[in-house]
Amino acid sequence: MRLSTYSPTSLQVVAxxxxxxxxxxxxxxxxxxxxxxxxxxxxxxxxxxxxAIKLDTPGPIFYTQQRCGLKGKRFRILKFRSMVTNAEQIKHLVKNEADGHIFKNRNDPRITRVGQFLRKTSLDELPQFFNVLQGDMSLVGTRPPTSDEVEQYSSFHFQRLNIKPGMTGEWQVYGRSNVENFDEIVRMDLNYQRKWSVGYDLLLLLKTIFVVVGKRGAY
Structure with missing residues (x-):
């Protein structure tokens, strides 16, 4: 596959x-x-x-982070804050329990008490509807990666950037936080691309509701 340089980020994306x-x-x-x-x-x-956020810990209500969307285009994802304000600065002190270009820890000490509830109920992701309305994301798609994750991609991983990232997808419905291997997440993303249809999107949205209500695989 032919690689090209994505400007102005200098990230390589698969053409x-x-x-x-x-x-x-x-x-x-x-x-x-x-x-x-x-x-x-x-x-x-x-x-x-x-x-609840204000009474729990001091800091901003929202958390924004740079993510990579379609063809590596960078955008700011919006969430309700679920971690302490210096979470990125102390990230190196927390063990990464995932395998590959993602970061996960089942008992991440940076998550606040209210943040734990927001994550288990997926309420922290509600502000992402703004990202969907703006067109940077879709309701259903692939998991939106961070810039530092993309910088470590191989050509196999870049294929997941040929579609808009989503608030939900196969990784949310069939794995959620229980999937701790990055290549497995990529395989789910590529499987979604192969199977995509409007009907399949609606099916995944319906299944997402049951997953969220049941709080399955969230931490």
């Missing part, structure tokens, strides 16, 4: 054809409608979540 789902008007309509519905729910839960 493959953009996935057909990116051009689907039906998928984009579902994203917009879903994002508007999600933001409506967020507005209802906003003040209780903000109050």
């Amino acid at each position: 493959l054809s953009t996935h057909c789902s990116v051009y689907s008007k039906r998928k984009r309509c579902i994203d917009i409608l879903g994002a508007l519905l999600g933001l409506s729910i967020t507005s209802i839960l906003f003040f209780p979540i903000v109050l």
Whole structure:
């Protein structure tokens, strides 16, 4: 496969054809409608979540982080803060229990008490509906990687960047936090690309609801 340099980030991305789902008007309509519905729910839960975060630990309400989307394009992902404010600075003190280009720890001490609840219920991800509405993400897609993860990719891993990242996907429905091998996450992402259809997106969205309600595989 031919590699090309992605400017201005100097990341290498695989020059493959953009996935057909990116051009689907039906998928984009579902994203917009879903994002508007999600933001409506967020507005209802906003003040209780903000109050809980503020009473628990000092710091900002939201957490933003640079992620890589379609073809490596960088964007700022938005979440409710679930960690202490200096989480990135002390990350090196926490053991990485995952295998590959991701970071996971089942008992990460940087997660706050309220943050643990937000993560188990996936409420910390509600602000990402803004990312979906803006078009940087989709409701269903691949896991959005960080820039430092992408810098370590091989050509096999770059294929996951040929589609928009999603709030949910096969990794969320069939593995979630229980999947601790990065190559397995990539295989799920590529399997989603092969199987994609609007109907499959709707199926994954329905299954995501059951996974979130059941709090399966979250930490």
